[in-house]
Amino acid sequence: MTEAVDVQNLKVVVFQLADKEYVIPVTHVQGIEKFTHITRVPKTPSYVKGVINLRGVVTPIIDLKKRLGLGESDLNESSRIIIITLEDMDVGVIVDSANDVLDIPTDSIEPQPEVVGGLEEDYIAGVAKLDRRLLILLHMNLVLNPIKSGV
Amino acid sequence: MDTSQYLEMFIEESKEHLQACNEHLLELEKNPEDIAIVNEVFRSAHTLKGMSATMGYEDIANLTHKMENVLDEIRNNRLHVTAELLDVVFTAVDQLEEMVLDIAAGGNGKLDVADTVQKLHAIETGEEVPVAATTLDEPVAIVATTGDNWLSYDDYELTVIQQSLEQDYQTYEISVKLREDCLLKAARVYMVFELLEKMGDVIKSSPSVEKLEAEDFDEVFYIALVTTEPKDDVQKKLMKVSEVTEVIVQPVTLEQLKTRQHDEVSKVETEQVVVQSDHTPSQTVESKPEKKEKSPTTKGNTSSNSKTIRVNIERLDVLMNLFEELVIDRGRLQSISEDLHNAELDETVERMSRITGDLQNIILNMRMVPVETVFNRFPRMVRQLARDLNKKINLEVIGAETELDRTVIDEIGDPLVHLIRNSLDHGIESPEVRRSKGKPEEGTVVLRAYHSGNHVFIEIEDDGAGINREKVLKKAISKGIISEELALTLTDKQVAELILSSGFSTADVISDVSGRGVGLDVVKTTIESLGGTIDISSTEGKGSLFSIQLPLTLSIISVMLVELGEEIYAIPLSSIIETAIIRSSDILNAHNQKVIDFRGKVVPLVFLEDVFEVPRESTKEEFHSVVLVRKGDRLAGLVVDSFIGQQEVVLKSLGTYLTSVFAISGATILGNGKVALIVDCNALII
Numbered sequence: 001m002t003e004a005v006d007v008q009n010l011k012v013v014v015f016q017l018a019d020k021e022y023v024i025p026v027t028h029v030q031g032i033e034k035f036t037h038i039t040r041v042p043k044t045p046s047y048v049k050g051v052i053n054l055r056g057v058v059t060p061i062i063d064l065k066k067r068l069g070l071g072e073s074d075l076n077e078s079s080r081i082i083i084i085t086l087e088d089m090d091v092g093v094i095v096d097s098a099n100d101v102l103d104i105p106t107d108s109i110e111p112q113p114e115v116v117g118g119l120e121e122d123y124i125a126g127v128a129k130l131d132r133r134l135l136i137l138l139h140m141n142l143v144l145n146p147i148k149s150g151v
Numbered sequence: 152m153d154t155s156q157y158l159e160m161f162i163e164e165s166k167e168h169l170q171a172c173n174e175h176l177l178e179l180e181k182n183p184e185d186i187a188i189v190n191e192v193f194r195s196a197h198t199l200k201g202m203s204a205t206m207g208y209e210d211i212a213n214l215t216h217k218m219e220n221v222l223d224e225i226r227n228n229r230l231h232v233t234a235e236l237l238d239v240v241f242t243a244v245d246q247l248e249e250m251v252l253d254i255a256a257g258g259n260g261k262l263d264v265a266d267t268v269q270k271l272h273a274i275e276t277g278e279e280v281p282v283a284a285t286t287l288d289e290p291v292a293i294v295a296t297t298g299d300n301w302l303s304y305d306d307y308e309l310t311v312i313q314q315s316l317e318q319d320y321q322t323y324e325i326s327v328k329l330r331e332d333c334l335l336k337a338a339r340v341y342m343v344f345e346l347l348e349k350m351g352d353v354i355k356s357s358p359s360v361e362k363l364e365a366e367d368f369d370e371v372f373y374i375a376l377v378t379t380e381p382k383d384d385v386q387k388k389l390m391k392v393s394e395v396t397e398v399i400v401q402p403v404t405l406e407q408l409k410t411r412q413h414d415e416v417s418k419v420e421t422e423q424v425v426v427q428s429d430h431t432p433s434q435t436v437e438s439k440p441e442k443k444e445k446s447p448t449t450k451g452n453t454s455s456n457s458k459t460i461r462v463n464i465e466r467l468d469v470l471m472n473l474f475e476e477l478v479i480d481r482g483r484l485q486s487i488s489e490d491l492h493n494a495e496l497d498e499t500v501e502r503m504s505r506i507t508g509d510l511q512n513i514i515l516n517m518r519m520v521p522v523e524t525v526f527n528r529f530p531r532m533v534r535q536l537a538r539d540l541n542k543k544i545n546l547e548v549i550g551a552e553t554e555l556d557r558t559v560i561d562e563i564g565d566p567l568v569h570l571i572r573n574s575l576d577h578g579i580e581s582p583e584v585r586r587s588k589g590k591p592e593e594g595t596v597v598l599r600a601y602h603s604g605n606h607v608f609i610e611i612e613d614d615g616a617g618i619n620r621e622k623v624l625k626k627a628i629s630k631g632i633i634s635e636e637l638a639l640t641l642t643d644k645q646v647a648e649l650i651l652s653s654g655f656s657t658a659d660v661i662s663d664v665s666g667r668g669v670g671l672d673v674v675k676t677t678i679e680s681l682g683g684t685i686d687i688s689s690t691e692g693k694g695s696l697f698s699i700q701l702p703l704t705l706s707i708i709s710v711m712l713v714e715l716g717e718e719i720y721a722i723p724l725s726s727i728i729e730t731a732i733i734r735s736s737d738i739l740n741a742h743n744q745k746v747i748d749f750r751g752k753v754v755p756l757v758f759l760e761d762v763f764e765v766p767r768e769s770t771k772e773e774f775h776s777v778v779l780v781r782k783g784d785r786l787a788g789l790v791v792d793s794f795i796g797q798q799e800v801v802l803k804s805l806g807t808y809l810t811s812v813f814a815i816s817g818a819t820i821l822g823n824g825k826v827a828l829i830v831d832c833n834a835l836i837i
Contacts, residue, residue, distance in 0.1 A: 039826040040718065041805070042763035043813040051805060051818055051826050056472040058803045058818045058826055089807040144808065 009103040014135065015082060015095040017065050022095075023104070023128070023135045030083040030090065032098050035075060049094060054083065057090065064093040067143060068123060084140055091144050102135075104128045109137060158254070161206050163461065165251045168195040172244050173531050176237060180534075183232035186225075193222040197369075199247070208260040211250050217271040218243045224275055239270045241531075304375070308354055312403065315377045320351070321402055323385060325374045328397035336366040342392045343374070350385060351378025370396075375403070464557055467518055474507075474514055475801055475820060481507055482823070519554040522600045522609070525564045526551045529571060529598060536575050543582050543593040544575060553600040555607050559701055562681055563609070566674040570611050570697050571596065573671060578615030578695055588692070590614065606725070609699045618647045618689040627652070647687040647695075651675040679833070682708075682725070682816075708802050710819070710829065712795035713778065715760050716767040719827045721800060721819055722789065726832040728779045730794060735773050747788055749779065756788045757835050762814060782836040789835065802829065 012023035013032075038050040038061055047066035051058050061081060065073045073079065078097040083090060112124040125139040172195045179188045196219045203211035218240060224230040246264050254260040304312065312322045325347075329339055340363045347353050355375035358368045378385065382400050389398040481504060488500040526548050537544040555563070579585075579594030586592055597612040624638045627649045633641070641649075651671045678685050682702045689695035702708065702725060710721035711730070731749070738745050738756065745756040756777070759765075777788040800819035805812060816831035 037825050039818070039828065040766075041809060041812055041815065041828060042765075043815075044809065048809065051809070051828075053820045053824055053826050056475045056820065058805060058820070060806055060808045091806075091808045 008106060010106050010109070011101065011103055012135070012137070013082065013098060014100040014102055015080070015098045017068070017096055018070050021099070021133060021135050023102070023137050024082070024084065024140055026101060028084050028086060028140055030085045033081040033083060033092065035079050035081065052081070052092065054090070054092070059083065059090050059092050061092040061094060062144070064095055064143070067093075084144065086140060086144055089144070093143075102130070104130055104135065157206065161202055162251060162255045164202065165199055165211075165247075168199045169244055169248050169251065170527060171195045172199075173241075174527060176240060176244065177530050177534065179232060180234070180237055186228075189222055189226040189232075193219060193226060196222060203260075208250065208254065210262055210264055211247055211260060214243055214247060214264045214268060214271075217268050217275070220275045221271050230274065236274055239267065239274060241535075243267050243271060304355060308375075311354055312375075312377065316404075320377050320379055321382075322354075323376045323378065323382060323400045324403050325376055325385065325389065325401075326371055326397075326399045327374065327389060327395055328371045330394045330396050331370055333370070333394045336368070337364050339392060339394050340364065340372070343389060343395070346388055346392065347374060347376050347378075347385075350380045350388070351376050462517075464518075467514070467557075471514055471518075471801070474510065477507060478511070518557045520557050520560045521551065522553045522555050522560065522563075522607070523551040525560055525567060526598060526600070528564075529567070532568070533571065533575065533596065536572065540575060541581065542575065542579055544579055545593050545595050547595060547597045548599075549597065550600040553602060553607060555701065559607075559681055562677060563699075563701070566677045566699070567598075567609065567611070569671060569674045570699075571598070574611055574613040574615065574695070574697075578613040578617075580616050607701045609701065610696060612694065612696045614694040617691040617693050617695050618650065618687070619691055620646050623647070623649055644688065647689050650687070651685065682723075708800060708829075709797060710800050711778065711797050712821075712827065713759075713776070713789075713791040714793045714795055715763065715791055716765045718763075718765060719795065719821065719825070720759065720763070720791075721798075721827050721829045722778055722780065722832065723816075723829065724797065726780045726782065728781050728786070731777045731779060731788075733775050733777055733788075735771075735775065738775075747777070749786070749788070752786065754779065754786045754788050756790055758790045759830070760790075760792075762835065780832040780836065782833050785836050787832070787836045789830070789832070800827075800829075 011026045013026055013029050014021055014023050016022075033052075033054065036052055038052055040050040041048060041060075047063045049061045049063050051060050053059075063073050065071055073094050073096065075094070080095055080098040081092040082095055082098060083092050108130060109126040109128045111126050123139045123143045124136055126137045128135040128137060172192050175188050175192045175195070179185065179192065182188065196215050200212050200215035200219060203215065221230065221236070221240065225232060225236075230236070243264075246262055246267055250260045250262045253262070315322060327343055329336060333339060344353060344360075353374055353376055356363060357373045362368060363372055376385065382402060386398045386400045389395060389400075481500075484500050485504065488496045529548070530546055533544055533546040574596050579596065580588070580590075582592040585594065595614050597610070599608075599610040599612065601608055620643060623646050624633075624641070627633045627646075628635055628638055632649060632652050651674065675685055678699055678701070684700045686698045686700070687695060688698070709724040711724055711727055713720055713722060733747055737747055739747065741753065745758075746753050747756060748754075760767075775790050776793055777790055778794075779786060779788050781787075800821075802817050803819055804817055805815070814831050814834040815828050817829045818826050819829060821827050
């Protein structure tokens with residue numbers, strides 16, 4: 001995220017989880033996919049929904065809501081999978097809906113207020129206020145920490 | 152000049168040339184008299200010199216230059232090939248390799264080569280007596296000593312010479328040397344030719360006229376001239392051309408030529424006889440010699456240099472991915488056409504299926520690389536090790552052309568190095584010991600590769616000491632790998648396999664060749680990670696055989712698709728022995744483990760739905776479908792809901808996010824576009 005901060009405006013993808021709006025920089029977003037068949041992968045943490053076939057590449061999918069401790073996504077027509085690229089890793093995250101692409105001025109991003117809260121607090125990089133909207137900027141590197149599960 | 156864009160090419164090509172040098176030098180060691188091999192080495196060294204000088208790597212250029220000088224001496228019969236000489240040349244090649252690798256790693260390719268340069272120089276100017284062919288007649292002797300790399304003629308040219316001799320023409324072989332710093336070599340060549348053509352007919356030149364015009368030669372070139380002018384005149388006239396430093400003219404007689412021609416033929420067994428309909432000498436003089444000239448050189452190269460281009464392996468992966476997309480769509484098209492019953496559509500789809508099938512073969516084959524690329528570094532290594540260990544070892548390589556998937560090739564090198572070192576160090580005994588045992592002094596290590604079914608086998612066999620059961624057991628017990636009680640029950644094979652366990656080393660003296668005790672277990676792990684197995688059989692006193700079984704390709708495997716509830720899993724066919732349907736009543740309980748009696752063997756059952764926590768209500772069925780799988784000599788029965796069938800699938804990784812998922816080795820995409828997981832049987836058999 002640091003590379004984008006130097007610019008005056010940060011281009012972000014806005015998506016909805018429960019009743020809150022979250023953003024991630026577009027530089028990390030490879031694409032937004034409609035819901036397809038997910039193959040469950042056994043013996044993985046509960047927020048790993050499984051893998052999908054993304055144009056020939058097997059891509060893991062995680063339930064972002066569950067990852068952030070916000071309960072389970074219920075999947076419906078507006079559910080989307082945002083494919084995020086971090087370094088050499090592609091991961092899809094399930095969100096309730098992907099709404100918008102916005103430019104947010106970097107100076108409007110403030111660090112997350114120090115409040116003791118849920119699991120999600122650890123993953124929040126900052127909060128941006130734009131008009132009357134509150135946009136939460138996520139720390140994707142932490143959210144998508146590779147999983148070494150199994151034995 | 153900005154040379155950075157050529158860097159990659161330079162590195163690749165340098166590596167190739169060094170490899171060629173290595174190979175040819177080893178060959179030369181076996182046939183020290185074969186000048187053709189020296190020429191090959193010389194050619195590689197020369198190209199390398201040129202490239203490195205262009206790229207500005209002085210040390211490489213300097214070292215190759217010295218090496219080239221020594222080689223030149225050899226091919227002019229002024230030096231004899233000896234083991235000492237080769238050692239120095241090998242050192243030089245090693246250092247060149249080191250420098251090239253340094254450049255590849257981003258270094259500046261600098262290395263202190265003064266010592267080697269010194270040695271090479273010493274050899275070049277050393278006391279080695281020039282070898283003269285004293286037994287031969289005088290004129291032939293001159294040719295043999297000075298004209299070894301001069302000219303050779305085909306039948307047609309011989310006829311021309313013969314005829315001219317009959318008509319009182321004289322044929323001269325002329326060697327023209329230009330100044331080392333000559334700038335316009337082509338121009339000088341032109342002047343020389345012009346002069347010669349005034350005096351007579353040039354019937355041959357070496358290098359060919361084209362090469363001469365392209366300045367593709369060193370300072371010296373050779374010409375055959377048919378003329379009536381006296382020898383001295385020819386020489387004097389040629390010396391008038393500026394920048395020509397030396398001209399040697401020697402008359403050629405037909406007998407001489409024939410002897411030489413004969414030698415040439417016996418050296419290069421199948422000499423091409425160029426038949427040409429055009430018989431007017433004046434017209435053929437230009438074209439004729441080139442043909443002749445090219446045939447020996449190209450012959451040497453065609454075996455190794457077929458036309459290739461380099462393609463990044465990632466591109467092949469992308470191609471493969473795209474192709475799989477196509478396969479999935481093909482599947483869809485097929486089902487659509489089946490529904491529509493349109494003859495034309497059916498035909499098109501049918502055609503497309505066939506083409507994509509061919510395409511698949513081609514794409515898969517593109518990833519196959521002969522195992523030679525790994526094997527070719529071993530002769531060199533064995534030679535060096537044998538010298539270090541004071542052993543006499545002969546390495547036989549069989550089946551180097553066997554092809555393997557690129558990904559396997561990349562990984563298999565290190566394990567093989569370990570195994571060969573192990574065979575050399577621990578397997579083959581010292582010559583004294585071998586003699587006392589009544590074996591030939593020279594130990595033999597055979598490196599063999601071959602295809603069998605869906606697998607490639609690589610075997611390393613030695614006729615050394617074999618595995619000493621007592622010694623291995625003692626060591627294993629002292630290292631705490633097994634207990635004494637267990638030791639008594641182990642079969643010889645199991646004992647042999649102990650040397651693959653970690654922390655094991657039986658060498659009495661730890662040498663720097665092998666024996667750090669980290670080698671062989673790493674070998675085992677690497678091979679298993681490639682989906683292969685390693686097997687040892689050994690007879691004490693007779694030798695050992697390490698057999699590695701590898702899947703032909705890592706990307707396409709045959710699997711059996713099975714159903715578990717709603718989910719489909721793939722079990723690699725390579726680990727399946729057979730399938731069976733069993734009754735619930737056949738299942739027995741032994742120590743809280745469900746087992747079945749399968750052909751007299753007690754086989755533990757693994758219920759995949761439990762292992763994979765398949766979400767559904769458990770159903771009580773009377774019959775169970777069981778896939779019997781094996782790992783080594785252990786068996787297990789995997790209980791599934793039903794079998795779907797066998798299929799070739801493309802193995803895909805789960806990506807970097809999901810690493811090491813229990814009992815899943817990867818995934819694949821099925822015809823319907825869904826992902827199926829591939830079961831790792833090795834993890835399920837305990």
